[in-house]
Amino acid sequence: MSAAIAGFLACHVLTCRFLVQEGVVDKDRFTAYLETAMAEMAPGIEDKRALFGLRQLITALRAPPASTTAVQ
Secondary structure (H helix, E strand, O other): OOHHHHHHHHHHHHHHHHHHHOOOOOHHHHHHHHHHHHHHHHHHOOOHHHHHHHHHHHHHHHOOOOOOOOOO
16 A cells, blocks of 8 residues: 555545544444445445455544543
8 A cells, every 4th residue: 555545545544533523423333334434335346355445444433532642
């Protein structure tokens, strides 16, 4: 994976995790929506690596929230 794609993916994962952590987006509903979308898209995609970003996002949302203590 190129550095540009990895950076793009990381930015989206962090943004979505932040929105969930701050309560802007409901974690369970958002995760269910993404899982449903992936299941619906998967049959039409020949190269399953195309779903890598979506799988990474779902995995990141399932992870426990990051610590909120500041590093000094």
